[in-house]
Amino acid sequence: MTELHVDLEAMRxxxxxxRDVGTDFAAKLDAFRGRIAAYEGAWGxxxxxxxxxxxxxxxxxxxxxxxxxxxxxxxxxxxxxVEMARTVEQADDDAAAGLEAIAGRLA
Incomplete structure (x- = not known):
C-alpha cells in the first residue's frame, strides 16, 4: 500500500x-466595465x-x-x-485520537 501525504499548508x-484571484478578477472586471461605459452612446x-x-x-x-x-x-x-484542508486536518486529528484511545485501552 502506498502512503498518501496531503500537504495541508500548500492546500491552504x-x-x-x-480566492484572491477571484477577488482580483472581479475588481478588474468592474474597472473594465467602468471604462467601456463611456462608449455606450457611441452608436448614435x-x-x-x-x-x-x-x-x-x-x-x-x-x-x-x-x-x-x-x-x-x-x-x-x-x-x-481552504475548507477541505481544514476538514482533512480535523479528520486526521480525530483518527489519531481514536487510535491513541484504542492503544491506551490495549496497554
Missing part, C-alpha cells in the same frame, strides 16, 4: 491564492444606432454577468479548498 495557500441615436446600441447593451450586460459569476466561482473554489 493554494486555496487562499485562488438613429434607428440603426438604437438597434445596435440595444443589442450591444443586452450582450454586454449578459457577458459581464457571466464573467462576474465566473469570478465568484473561482473565489468560492478557493474557499472550498
Amino acid at each position: 495557500a493554494s486555496g487562499g491564492s485562488m 441615436h438613429d434607428t440603426i444606432g438604437t438597434l445596435v446600441g440595444t443589442a450591444y447593451q443586452y450582450f454586454s450586460d449578459w457577458t459581464f454577468q457571466c464573467w462576474g459569476t465566473m469570478a465568484e466561482e473561482i473565489g468560492y473554489a478557493g474557499e472550498d479548498i
Whole structure:
C-alpha cells in the first residue's frame, strides 16, 4: 500500500491564492466595465444606432454577468479548498485520537 501525504499548508495557500484571484478578477472586471461605459452612446441615436446600441447593451450586460459569476466561482473554489484542508486536518486529528484511545485501552 502506498502512503498518501496531503500537504495541508500548500492546500491552504493554494486555496487562499485562488480566492484572491477571484477577488482580483472581479475588481478588474468592474474597472473594465467602468471604462467601456463611456462608449455606450457611441452608436448614435438613429434607428440603426438604437438597434445596435440595444443589442450591444443586452450582450454586454449578459457577458459581464457571466464573467462576474465566473469570478465568484473561482473565489468560492478557493474557499472550498481552504475548507477541505481544514476538514482533512480535523479528520486526521480525530483518527489519531481514536487510535491513541484504542492503544491506551490495549496497554
